Amino acid sequence: MDLVKLIHDELPQIQxxxxxxxxxxxxxxxxxxxxxxxxxxPGGTETLQNLNKILVKNITSVDMSYGPTIPNxxxxxxxxxxxxxxxxxxxxxxxxxxxxxxxxxxxxxxxCTGCELCIEPCPxxxxxxxxxxxxxxxxxxxxxxxxxSKLRFNESKKKRMDKANKLNKDIGIVINTKLGNRNxxxxxxxxxxxxxxxNDQLDSxxxxxxxxxSNFFKDLNQKx
Ligand code: SF4
Ligand code: SF4
Ligand code: SF4
Numbered sequence: 575m576d577l578v579k580l581i582h583d584e585l586p587q588i589q590x591x592x593x594x595x596x597x598x599x600x601x602x603x604x605x606x607x608x609x610x611x612x613x614x615x616p617g618g619t620e621t622l623q624n625l626n627k628i629l630v631k632n633i634t635s636v637d638m639s640y641g642p643t644i645p646n647x648x649x650x651x652x653x654x655x656x657x658x659x660x661x662x663x664x665x666x667x668x669x670x671x672x673x674x675x676x677x678x679x680x681x682x683x684x685x686c687t688g689c690e691l692c693i694e695p696c697p698x699x700x701x702x703x704x705x706x707x708x709x710x711x712x713x714x715x716x717x718x719x720x721x722x723s724k725l726r727f728n729e730s731k732k733k734r735m736d737k738a739n740k741l742n743k744d745i746g747i748v749i750n751t752k753l754g755n756r757n758x759x760x761x762x763x764x765x766x767x768x769x770x771x772x773n774d775q776l777d778s779x780x781x782x783x784x785x786x787x788s789n790f791f792k793d794l795n796q797k798x
Contacts, residue, residue, distance in 0.1 A: 581606055581629075585598040586621060587712040590644060591690055593613035594640065596723070597667060597719050616643050619635075630636070644688055648703070654698075655700035659675075659697060660675050662696055664690060666722070668685055668689075669725075670754060671692065675682075
C-alpha cells in the first residue's frame with residue numbers, strides 16, 4: 575500500500591495544523607519523505623507508536639513543543655452574541671460553519687473536528703468548545719479539508735461566494751424588516767429565508783438544474 579496513505583490513516587484527522595503543516599495529509603506526505611513523525615500532539619503516544627511500527631522506528635515521545643493537545647470536542651457558537659463577521663468561516667479548515675455576513679453563524683456539529691482554529695479569530699469571543707464522545711465527526715475531515723482548500727484557491731468560485739453572500743445579506747435585510755412588523759410569523763419567515771439561501775447556493779455552487787433541486791428538497795423533506 576502507498577506509504578503516504580498508510581501514514582495518513584494513522585493520523586487523527588483533526589486538520590489543526592499543529593504539526594506545522596496545513597493539515598493531516600500534508601504531514602503524512604512530509605513523514606513519508608523523511609520528516610520526523612513525532613509532531614502530532616493531538617494523536618499523542620498512540621499515533622506515535624503506530625507510526626513507529628509503519629516506519630520501523632523507535633521514537634519514544636511526542637514533541638510537545640507542537641502542542642497543546644486537543645480533546646474530543648466540538649465548537650458551539652453563542653448565537654445571541656454572534657455579529658456575523660464571517661471570520662470563523664474563513665478560519666475553519668473543514669467548512670463546518672454555516673452563516674452569511676451580518677447573520678448569525680452555526681457550527682455543523684457532524685463536520686466539526688474540534689481543531690480550535692475558529693476560536694482566536696472571533697472578535698466577540700462567542701465560540702466555545704465542548705467535549706464530546708462522538709468520534710465520527712473526524713472520519714471524513716480530509717474530504718472536507720480538500721474541498722474547502724480547493725474552494726479557497728478557486729477565484730471564480732470565490733467570486734460566486736461573494737455574490738451569494740451579498741445576496742444572502744440582502745435577503746436577510748428583507749426578512750429582518752418583515753420580522754420587525756407586527757404579527758410577522760418569525761418561524762415561517764426564517765424558514766423561507768433558509769430555503770431561499772439553500773436554493774441560491776444549489777444554483778451558485780453546485781449548478782443544480784431544476785430536477786436535481788426538486789429531488790434534493792424532496793430528500794430534505796423526507797429527512798424531516
Ligand atoms: S491532527 Fe493536527 S497535528 Fe495531527 S497530523 Fe493532523 S494536522 Fe497535524
Ligand atoms: S468549527 Fe472551529 S473547531 Fe470546528 S472544525 Fe471548524 S475551526 Fe475547527
Ligand atoms: S467569528 Fe464570531 S462573531 Fe464572527 S461570525 Fe464567527 S461566531 Fe460570529
